[in-house]
Amino acid sequence: MVKRFYTIGMAGHIDHGKTTLTKALTNIDTDRLKEEKERAISIELGYAPLSLDDDSQVSIIDVPGHEKFIRQMIAGVAGIDLVLLVVAADEGVMPQTLEHLEILQLLGIHKGLIVVTKIDQMDEEMGELIEMDIHDKVKGTFFEGSELLFVDSLSHMGIPQLKDRIRKYLKDVPMRDASGAFRLPIDQVFTVHGQGTVVRGTVYEGMIQEGEILEVLPQGKKVRARQLQVHHEQQEMGRAGQRVAINLGGISKEEINRGDVLVSTQYYATTDIVDVVLDTVDSLDYPLKQRGSIKLHLGTAEVYGKIVFFDRNELMEDKGVLCQLRLNSPVVTKRGDRFILRRPTPVETIGGGEVIDPKGEKYKFGPATMEMLSRKREGTPGERMIDVLKKEKGLRKQELLKETALEEREGSAILTELMEANNVHVLKDWYLLKVVHDEMIGVLLGELKSYHDQHPLRQGKNKAELKQDLSTYGTSLAEAVIEQGVTDGVFVQGGQFISLPEFQPGYPSQWEKRMVQVEETIFAQKLQVDSYWEIVSEAGIPTTLQEELRHFLLRSGRVVELDEKLLMGKRVFDQAVRELYEKTEERFTLQDAKSVLGVTRKYLVPFMEILDSKGLTKRDGNERVWRKEPQ
The missing domain is CATH 2.40.30.10 (Translation factors)
Incomplete structure (x- = not known):
């Protein structure tokens, strides 16, 4: 049998018997502070386990009832599954009873029982009056129509019946989500x-x-x-x-x-700007001005800040107000969290509501912002995910779930649906809209075509430079798109260079004849070539293209670099190596090589050093030793 875990909150006016009722239910005194004992009021939250049956574990929170301790009360009820609204038979509904009830309503709590305590002090007629008074006061709240349970905590009269009623209520209360992030x-x-x-x-x-x-x-x-x-x-x-x-x-x-x-994870947002929907209390003493000071109660946090409206300059009683809270210090929240707003001075509860975006931004006043906030509030999880990806371009899964305030299970299911509908693309661990992916591919194709047109001699564009062309999308996402493009054959990668599949480096048409002339001259000069820079200058190659042509000749394997000035035709070089191998012994000197090749030291020394670097020969004093036969 699956163990079920619940938290019950006690709410109600000071001295209406919440702590005594908790003790009657649990046999534990939750007034643990010395000052609580002395003053006979609860200052801090008190907790006690309630034993009901084998398949549930229940905690009771005894929240303070005194007005000064309202913040502890809010912190206490923020995590409860069922509330017991406690009303003393000798006093009936009091101001703090109503304030507690209002806060419970604003926090979105929907399950509750009304418990009348101290029934030893009432007769039958008083009982009827109290019942009528309570029913009248809870009209329009989730307590409307609730039955009343009458107990005497000291004599335990009615306590078994209350326990039984709690047990039945909790059977219908869904358990909190244990599969999400802690x-x-x-x-x-x-x-x-x-x-x-x-x-x-x-x-x-x-x-x-x-x-x-x-x-x-x-x-x-x-x-x-x-x-x-x-x-x-x-x-x-x-x-x-x-x-x-x-x-x-x-x-x-x-x-x-x-x-x-x-x-337990980075799933939850830490933020100081929160988009919310707000319901006010039914009667505010004073209007709340634009950028007015507020105190936010969210979970157990208490933070000061300002409220910002986008469709008005002051607020009186209203429901479903789309607005923003700009806080003096950060809070931890996610979409759907409930909160309470209070006015710091004069102190009063303003209202409460729900977080619709934990990572709000500063927006302009006007209908465009209101329309955007309305979409945020009403949008399906899939629509919210698409809206976030439109804004962020691309996100990793945990970041996306955090931005949309979706649990792992629900978020994964929605992502699968969006991918099957071809709305969302996944690249490695990045998620982005298909239209954004196509847009990025289009930018890359355009950039590469332009680059090839401007630099036909080059192998392609440096990957780091290409990522900069997508800097507005973020370099990490850009890299993922490029790498996937290479895998899919949209692009070709050679080392650090990216090119289009159909592109082949070659001479630009307007300089082709002169570049061919340079190549022919190098080959015609055999082993004793002139300086490359002299050859290209005599051929009329522009200075801006001379270095590029040199790299192209080397990269394409047409020439071999003797040094920074001398380039030798590759076929000429290979023939000379073969001739030297066939006409020398296993060990030979520089003079032996000169006799075979007939070149001066200017060419011979770099030529031999290339043989050494290729591993064909090894220098041993004044001699060289063939290490392997040239291919």
Whole structure:
């Protein structure tokens, strides 16, 4: 049987019995701080395991109810699967009850139970009034129509029935995704004597194993998960939906903060500009001005910044507002994450919503930007992937999944569909739109044709230069396109040079006769050739082409280079080597060679040095020894 992991949140007004109810359900007191005991209120998040049955493991988060501790409440409910809205029978629905309810609604939480506590203090008539009041106050929320469960936490009246109801509710709640990339927003950091730094949080997605290398974002600090605990019990693995404490190696308590995020890959974006869709609360006390100050609550992070609108200059109550958050410090997020916005001063909840692009850019005010943001919000995953590839030209798979906020499994399936439809090309580990690939191939074909026309003597264009022709696409992607083009036969590679398949280096038509004349002169002069530079000058070859012609003659094997001035015809050279081999003994002197070839030292010395370099001969004092017969 597959183990199921869930987190339940307790929400409600201060002193309505959340902590006492948690203790009644779990037999654990979550008020662990001295000041919490003294003041009888919850300041920090409290956690306790709830035992229901064999196939589920449930953690209860007791979130603070006092208004000053609203940030802890937001951090607590951000990762929950089911919420218990707690209302005390002796007071009914109070201001913080409504604020908690509003935040739950804005965070996109859809499953909840209403629990009325302290029922020992109410009679039947009061019970009916409280029930009517609660139903009236939760109209229009996901609690509308919910049944109420009445309990007394001290006497345990109603507790078994509540446990049974929780069990039935959780059966219909889908488990969090354990197949995706691991993510744990940190809500507590502390040290344990002899162990070092420990962090705690709810695993949003994925799985973690003991010993795994993780990264703390946004710092980018590598750490090792030395030990895992779930409710004080050591475990080898933690997965989505579980409350996990992790002993981290490689980092001190001072280097990590509440709001940081532990991840296993580079899948998650670290960003300070986020495109969002925002729903405001039903009644704002003051309009929110363009570039007004905000405080973002995202996961367990709390970050200040400004809100930017593209279709208005101020905001009152509204739903589905497409806008942008520009933050003072980076956060870790992905598409689909829920958030809460509060006004720093005067303090009030503005609203909440959903991230539609974790890597926003600065856009212009106006309808074009609104249309673009609307496409981002409404686009299918495939359309989002195409939009990202249009902007980025080409991306490696993990970068593409990160930019589109798609999980590995879903993203891979969409990529396969797009490739089968011939919309996306894959080159090595690069993904790009087919139209972009075709565009790049077109640029390369045009550049090579132009290059061959301008430099017909050259073998082709240097690969490094060719990549620069595609610099707007990125040199790594350009290299992948070129290499695949060579594999597919679109281009030909010879060493570091790239050419078109049909291209053959040759003399340019306007200089062909004179270049042929140079070649004939070199061959006609046999072993005692004039300086190459004198020959090409006398033939009237332009200075700009003389060096290129020299390289062409050498590269094509028409000549052999004696030195930088002297070029000898290859056939002449080969015949001279054969003649020297046949007319000398195994060991011979420079004078012997001169007698056979009849040339001066000016030609003979470089000639013999070439034989040495080719391994045909070896110098031994004043003599040379034939090492092998020339071919």
